[in-house]
Amino acid sequence: MTPGGDHVPAIRVQGVHKHFGSLHALRGVDLAIEQGEFFALLGPNGAGKTTLISILAGLARADEGRVEILGFDVRHDYRRARRALGVVPQELVFDPFFTVREFLTLQSGYYGLRHNEAWIEELLHHLDLTPKADTNMRNLSGGMKRRALVAQALVHKPPVIVLDEPTSGVDVELRHSLWQFIQRLNREGHTIVLTTHYLEEAQNLCTRVAMLKHGGIVALDATESLLRATQEPSLRLTLVPDRLPPSLAPRLTLQEKGVYTLSLRDYAQTEEVLRVLREAGVRVADMSVERPDLEDVFVQIMSRH
Amino acid sequence: MQGFSTLLYKELLRFWKVGFQTILAPVVTALLYLLIFSHALKGRVQIYPGVSYTAFLVPGLVMMSALQNAFANSSSSLIQSKVMGNVVFLLLPPLSYPEIFLAYTTAAVIRGVIVGLGVFAVTLAFTHLPVREPLWLAAFAVLGCSILGAAGIVAGIWADKFDQLAAFQNFIIVPLTFLSGVFYSIHSLPAFWQALSRFNPFFYVIDGFRYGFFGLSDVSPWTSFGVVFGFFLALSLLTLQLLRSGYKLRF
Numbered sequence: 396m397t398p399g400g401d402h403v404p405a406i407r408v409q410g411v412h413k414h415f416g417s418l419h420a421l422r423g424v425d426l427a428i429e430q431g432e433f434f435a436l437l438g439p440n441g442a443g444k445t446t447l448i449s450i451l452a453g454l455a456r457a458d459e460g461r462v463e464i465l466g467f468d469v470r471h472d473y474r475r476a477r478r479a480l481g482v483v484p485q486e487l488v489f490d491p492f493f494t495v496r497e498f499l500t501l502q503s504g505y506y507g508l509r510h511n512e513a514w515i516e517e518l519l520h521h522l523d524l525t526p527k528a529d530t531n532m533r534n535l536s537g538g539m540k541r542r543a544l545v546a547q548a549l550v551h552k553p554p555v556i557v558l559d560e561p562t563s564g565v566d567v568e569l570r571h572s573l574w575q576f577i578q579r580l581n582r583e584g585h586t587i588v589l590t591t592h593y594l595e596e597a598q599n600l601c602t603r604v605a606m607l608k609h610g611g612i613v614a615l616d617a618t619e620s621l622l623r624a625t626q627e628p629s630l631r632l633t634l635v636p637d638r639l640p641p642s643l644a645p646r647l648t649l650q651e652k653g654v655y656t657l658s659l660r661d662y663a664q665t666e667e668v669l670r671v672l673r674e675a676g677v678r679v680a681d682m683s684v685e686r687p688d689l690e691d692v693f694v695q696i697m698s699r700h
Numbered sequence: 701m702q703g704f705s706t707l708l709y710k711e712l713l714r715f716w717k718v719g720f721q722t723i724l725a726p727v728v729t730a731l732l733y734l735l736i737f738s739h740a741l742k743g744r745v746q747i748y749p750g751v752s753y754t755a756f757l758v759p760g761l762v763m764m765s766a767l768q769n770a771f772a773n774s775s776s777s778l779i780q781s782k783v784m785g786n787v788v789f790l791l792l793p794p795l796s797y798p799e800i801f802l803a804y805t806t807a808a809v810i811r812g813v814i815v816g817l818g819v820f821a822v823t824l825a826f827t828h829l830p831v832r833e834p835l836w837l838a839a840f841a842v843l844g845c846s847i848l849g850a851a852g853i854v855a856g857i858w859a860d861k862f863d864q865l866a867a868f869q870n871f872i873i874v875p876l877t878f879l880s881g882v883f884y885s886i887h888s889l890p891a892f893w894q895a896l897s898r899f900n901p902f903f904y905v906i907d908g909f910r911y912g913f914f915g916l917s918d919v920s921p922w923t924s925f926g927v928v929f930g931f932f933l934a935l936s937l938l939t940l941q942l943l944r945s946g947y948k949l950r951f
Binding site for chain 1 (some may be wrong): 702705
């Protein structure tokens with residue numbers, strides 16, 4: 396395996412610890428993200444997601460452990476590591492001296508790219524920034540600034556792209572177009588790592604998920620496996636008369652506003668529940684089967700740790 | 701080198717876009733100093749034979765303005781980036797530490813020299829100065845601004861807030877430049893202050909610079925050059941080390 400080759404992970408994190416004063420922000424994080432993955436890094440506020448991203452990007456330094464981007468050590472081989480990485484920072488930062496186009500041209504130059512106009516135009520187009528290209532950054536709305544931050548991260552076509560809450564405070568339309576663009580980049584082979592508080596986005600987009608809490612990884616698996624393994628499907632019923640037969644009581648997980656939520660081991664058990672109801676003379680007025688979503692999984696895992 | 705030239709271009713563009721404040725304002729300030737001091741002291745003070753006080757004052761004012769603006773350029777750029785958070789755009793790309801150092805220092809030198817030329821140009825209306833040693837003049841202008849450019853990087857990295865930077869400027873840079881012989885020759889000072897002045901590196905910058913004009917100075921230009929160059933080298937190493945260590949930039 397050689398740095399930058401096909402078989403090295405896009406991101407490798409080994410035994411990373413980070414302290415901020417008395418706060419132990421990362422407690423021995425190990426993680427490997429393969430090339431081409433669409434990966435979610437989830438966790439409550441203060442779990443260490445942004446600290447981990449800062450260490451990947453060289454904005455912070457690990458006290459202990461090793462971090463590589465495409466096999467390049469972020470500390471000792473920082474120039475190649477940073478060239479391989481694009482980061483959308485969480486904070487809405489901007490340089491008030493420059494227009495969007497000037498900003499992107501300057502960023503290109505920092506990455507050693509002299510004639511990058513064609514790609515900059517394409518980025519402006521895909522992020523719907525073309526009409527604002529010659530507007531000073533300080534005169535952009537929050538959503539527009541966010542787009543410029545995304546463009547900034549992509550200006551050097553990095554093979555590995557990290558987006559730290561790219562959709563916070565962003566309207567539905569941009570969120571949609573942004574994800575379409577990011578999915579296209581992923582299909583073209585870019586590795587995408589994402590943190591978000593919108594777990595629905597992570598569930599729809601990401602093939603694998605890591606969950607952090609108190610600076611440690613508490614879950615790391617394919618999104619589908621997490622959904623399957625962590626929670627069973629559930630059946631929501633409105634009954635007439637409003638009465639649950641006693642034999643179904645052990646399945647009851649929630650009862651609210653006349654709706655009974657029963658847990659099932661698998662979908663085949665629906666038939667058995669209906670049979671019990673029929674025999675007890677209870678009629679089903681409304682019924683829905685619910686698949687667990689990532690939010691349920693997240694809440695369950697976070698409450699366990 | 702592409703990273704260096706882009707960062708240099710960005711730093712030049714930054715001060716050029718607010719040229720009213722970064723170039724014109726210091727020229728006007730220097731002009732006021734010249735009017736007041738030369739009016740108050742003309743005819744009363746003669747430092748070098750055959751050189752009027754106004755003529756003596758001009759090189760010092762040119763250099764002081766150049767030095768203070770070189771410092772202001774790198775320090776204010778860095779502190780603004782830090783406070784606004786946009787310093788990440790400098791920290792995320794693969795810019796090397798020498799590239800960052802050289803780009804900020806060179807931009808500071810260019811702003812310092814432009815302001816110095818501006819001050820010199822307006823003083824031509826008041827006095828005529830010989831330029832006897834243009835090479836010495838250029839060498840001290842560039843080296844002096846380089847020192848202040850590097851000092852500005854150090855201050856910009858160290859300061860977390862604007863008032864800390866202002867303290868650095870008001871309590872270190874301004875006294876050292878004011879007390880370096882801008883307005884007087886150190887030979888006119890009491891022995892104690894004269895001895896103390898010799899520990900001020902800016903004294904050598906201004907003395908050497910003045911030598912470029914008049915071919916006369918308090919100490920030999922070679923001595924001044926040695927001191928100034930040595931100081932620049934030491935400060936450069938410190939600045940590079942700060943950048944490499946990530947002090948107050950990479951946490």
